[in-house]
Amino acid sequence: MGMAILGCKVVALEPNPSTYTELYYRVKRYKQVKCICAACGNKTGKTIIHVTGGDGQGDWIASEYQCNHGCIGQAECKVVTLDELIAKYGKPRAVKIDVEGFEPFVLAGLSQPIEFISFELIKRTPWKTPACMTQLARLGRYEFNFRGWGDHYYMDKWIGPEAFVEWWGVSAGEGDAHARLIR
Numbered sequence: 001m002g003m004a005i006l007g008c009k010v011v012a013l014e015p016n017p018s019t020y021t022e023l024y025y026r027v028k029r030y031k032q033v034k035c036i037c038a039a040c041g042n043k044t045g046k047t048i049i050h051v052t053g054g055d056g057q058g059d060w061i062a063s064e065y066q067c068n069h070g071c072i073g074q075a076e077c078k079v080v081t082l083d084e085l086i087a088k089y090g091k092p093r094a095v096k097i098d099v100e101g102f103e104p105f106v107l108a109g110l111s112q113p114i115e116f117i118s119f120e121l122i123k124r125t126p127w128k129t130p131a132c133m134t135q136l137a138r139l140g141r142y143e144f145n146f147r148g149w150g151d152h153y154y155m156d157k158w159i160g161p162e163a164f165v166e167w168w169g170v171s172a173g174e175g176d177a178h179a180r181l182i183r
Helices: 017-027 082-089 103-108 128-139 161-171
Strands: 010-013 033-036 045-051 073-080 094-097 116-121 142-147 175-181
Touching (some): 010 017, 017 033, 094 103, 103 116, 103 128, 116 128, 128 161, 128 175
Parallel strands (some): 010 033, 094 116
Antiparallel strands (some): 142 175
16 A cells, blocks of 8 residues: 555455455555455456455456466455546556456456556466557557566666567566556
8 A cells, every 4th residue: 555655546446355344444544545345347247256365365356367276265246447447536647457367357448548557467377468468559559667576677668568578478577567658
């Protein structure tokens, strides 16, 4: 909740009801944070989330872009789109997506460019990266950089989507792709 600490308005989604409750109580002191018990996807509705453990880490919605396993249970959850969230809460400057392989679907639920978007990249799901690039290309021209689990960017300069996919495929570890809109 680093952005909340800095005073930014934050809309946080958590689809697992037990993890949502924990998140809600952790951030309720920040008046500018809105917590929603829902998943984000390409269309409104309901879906099943596969629950992996008590901490919510690694819970997932089945898609061709993930390869999770170890499900210990399931829960039904509401699904909203980024477009719906924008209509209700306003257009953000930044969106952070960490949805265990469901990232291309989240981006498919967005119809307008966002200034800054980050999404998780992990080696066991390399096939989702080109799908995310396709969704971002539909929205506008983006350039990319990579941040591992630390605080620094790996590259000195931002690069185009094709070069980024090639670079990450041979060079990078796990972390987040950072996309910024070219103006």
